[in-house]
Amino acid sequence: MIAGLPLKAFEGSRMRTDIARFLNDRLDWNLLRTYLVIMQERSLSRAAARLHVTQPAVSQALRRLEETLERRLIERRGPYFAPTQAGEEVYRIASDIYGNISRLETELDDRTEDISGSIRLLTISRIESPVYDEFLAEFHRAYPRIDLQIEVMRSSDIISSLLQKTATAGLGLCRTPHEKLEMRCFLRQRYAIFCGRHHRLFGKSSLTMDDLLAENFVSFTSDQIGDSLSPLTVFRDQKGFTGRIVASSPSLDEVRRLIFAGYGVGCLPEHIVRDDIAQQRLWRLPPEEGLMDVDVHLLWHRDRKMNAADHAFLDSMERCMRRYSLAERLGK
Template structure:
C-alpha cells in the first residue's frame, strides 16, 4: 500500500541525517567531491558514500557527472535550496543562544585584499556587530603575499586573500570567485570596435598588476598571455586594482580586471570588453587562518560565523552589491 504525503514526511523526518544534508551543501558549494572532501577533512570515498546514502534516502538522483562536468538535477537544486534554508535557521538559533548566554569581548584583526565587493561579506559584518557589539574589529588592506606571510607569523585572526599555493599551516575556504577578462579604455584605439578577435589583441601593449608574474597571485593572467603569444609590451604596472583600472581607462594599454568590478564602467562607456568572451581566468579569494593559532572567544565567533555564512550562500551568489 502506498504512503500518503504526511506519512512520507514523517518517514523522512525520522530517517534523514542532517550530516548528509550538510555534506551535500558543501559538495554543491565546491562543485567537486574532492574539494568537498578536503574542506570537510574527509576522504573522497566517504563523501561519495554520504551522497549515495542521501540519494537513497530521498529516492532521487541529485547530481549528474559527465567526466569533469558537474551538474545538479532538478531534485538536487531543490534539496540544495531547502538545505540552505535549514542551515540558515540553525545558524540564527546558534547566534540567539550565544547572545543570551555570553557577553563576548575582545579584538578581531582581519587582513584583506582591496575591493572586497561582496554583499554577503557586508551583511555578515553587520550581523556580527549586532550579535557581538563589544568586539573590536580591525581590517587592514594588504597585498596577498603580505597577508599570507602575516598569517603564517600568527599576527592576525584571518585573511581574505588570493592563495594559489596551499599552505600546510593555514586553513583555507574559497570565499569569492572573481572572473578576470580583458578590457580597454575610452582613449584606446580598440574602444567601441565590434567583431574583434584574439588576433587583434596580440600586439597590443598591456597594463599589468605587479602580481601577474609567474608564481604570484595573478600568474594565470601571465600564463594566458604566454599561451596565446601576446607580443605587446607591459607599458604600465601597479599593485592597486583601482590604479590598473585608471591606467586602462587612460589608454595606456589593454589589461585584465574582475568582471564584476567594472560593470558600471561598461554601462558608462568608460571601458570596453575585449575577447575572449569566456574571460581569461577565475581567481579565488580565500578565507585563511592559521590552524595552530590560539583564538580568543571573539575570534572564534568571527570565524565560525564566517563559515556558517559561507554554508548559507553558494560561491557564485556572493559577488557584488544588493
Template sequence: MSDQEIPAREPSWQSRRLLSDRLDWNLLRTFLVIGEEKSISRAAARLFLTQSAVSQSLKRLEEQLECALILRRGPRFDLSPAGEEVLRLAEEIYGNVSRLAATAKNPQDDVVGKVRILTISQVQSDLYDDFLIQLHRDHPRVELEIEVMRSADIQSSLNQKTATIGLGLCRFPQTKLERRRLLRQRYAFFCGKRHRLFGQRRLPLEALQGENFVSFTSDQLGGNLSPLTMFRDQQGFTGKIVASSSSFEEIRRLIIAGYGVGCLPEHLVDIDLHNGLIWRLPPAEGVVDVDVFLMWNREQRMNHAETVFLDSFRRLLEAAGEE
C-alpha cells in the same frame, strides 16, 4: 666596521637577567619590520619614520642584545644568524602582544575582544556583508581592525600569527594555512575610452595579439594571478607590459588612461562600462576565474572573539555551499 655591525659576544648572566626589564619592545617591532621589508628605507616608509631613526633603533637593539643582527653587503644587507633567530622570536612575540588587549572579558557581554582582518581591496560579497551585519548585531562588543594589503603579504602575516583572518587570493595551498572559498571572480580583458579598440564590436581575439598590456604585479608565473600570463602566452600575444601595480584601483586608472589592455574582475567594473569609461574585449567568456579565500593559521591560538568570528563565518560559508 660600520656602526651597524657590532661584534657578537656572549652576554653575561647579569645582562641576561636584566634583559627582559630593559628591552624596549618598540625596537623589537622596528626590527620586525626591517626583517620583513629587507630594507632600511622601506621599513622607514612603512613606519613613517626617517631612515636615520630606523637605523638608530637597529643600533640600540643590537646594543641591548649585545650581538650583530645584520651583516652589510654594500647597499644591501643580510640578517646574521642571531638576527634570523631574533626575527623569528619577534614574530611570535608580536603576534601574542598584538592580541593582549583582546583577552579581557567584559562580564556584561559573552563575547568581547578584537579580531584583526587583513583583506585585499574591492572584496564585493553580499554574503560577507550580511555576515558582518549579523556579527555586530549578535556581538556588539567585538572590535574589528581591518587592513588592506596584497595577498602575498596577507599570507605572510597569517604565517607570522600577527592577524586572525585573511581575505585574499591563494592559488596554492599553504602548509600552515587553512582556506575556504568566499567568492569567485571572473577576469576579462578591457580597454579604456582612449584606446584604439574602444567601441569596436565583433573583434576577434587575434586583434589583441600586438597590444600592450597593463598588468597586476602578481600577474607573473608563480603569482596569484599567473593564469592571466599563461593565457597571454598561450594565445601568442606579443605586446609589452607597459605599466603594472598591485592595486585594482591603479590598474583601472591606467586602463582608462589608455596605457594598454588589462584584465579586471567583471563584477567590479559594471559602472565604468555603463559610463563609457572602458570597453569589454574578447574572449566573450572571459579569461580566467580567480577565487578569493577566507584564510587563517591553523596553529594560532585565538581569543574568544576570534574563535566566534571564524566559527560563525565558516558555518555561513558551509551553509552557502562554499566550504
C-alpha cells in the same frame, strides 16, 4: 514546511514532494551538511579534507542522499562535476534551512554580547560582495563588544603574516595550499579583458583575439610567474601577445584607473566593473567567455591560539558561506 521554513522550490512537482517528505520525516543533518560542503568546494576530495573524513565517506553520503531523494544530484566527469537541476534546488533549500538555524542559534545565545576582544583581518583591495557587507553588519549586531581592525595588503603579504600568526584571518588569493593554513573559497571571480574609453579599441564590436595580440598591457604586480595571478601571464604567453606591459600596480582600483586612461588593455574581475561597463567607462574585449576564475579564499593559521573573538568571527564567516552560494556572494 519544516519548522516554519518555506520550501521555495519544487512547486507543483513530484520533486518537491520527495524533498519535503525527506526533510520532514527523515531529516539527516549529516547528509545535508556533507552535501552543502560538496557544493561549496565543487570537489569531493576538497570536501573530504574540509570535513576531516575520507573521500569514500563523502561519496557514500552523496549516494545515500541521492538514493533517499530518488534523484541524481551531481553528474560526475572524472575529477569534475556539475550539479543537476535537482541538485541545485536541494542545495538552495538546504542552504536556507542551515542558514536560518544558524541565525536562530546566534539570536538565542545571550552570551554573544558578553564576548569581547579584537580581531585583525587582512584583505586584498576591493572585496566587492553584498553578502560580505551584510555579514559584517550582522556580526557587529551579534557581537557589539568585538573590535575589528581591517588592513589591506597584497595576497603574498597576507599569507606571510598568517604564517607568522600575527592576524586572525585573511581574505586573499592563494594558488598553492599551505600545510599550516586553513583555506575556504569565499569568492570566485571571473576575469576578462577590458579597455578604457581612451583606448583605440573602445566601442568596437566583432573583435577577435587576433586584434588584441599587439596591444600593450596594464597588469597587476602579482601576475608574474609564480605569483597569485600568474595564470594571466600564462594566458598572454600561450595566446602569443606581443605588446609590452606599460603600467602595473598591486591595487585593483589603480589597474582599473590605468585601463580607463588608455595605457593598455588589461584583466579585471567582471562583477567589479559592471557599473563601468554600464557607464561606458570600460569596454569588454574577447574572448566572450572570459579568461579564468580566480578564487578569493578565507585563510587562517590552524595552529594559532584563538581567543573567543577569533572563534566567533571564523564560526560566523563559515556559517555565512554555508548560507550563500558562490554566485550569491557575488550578487548574481
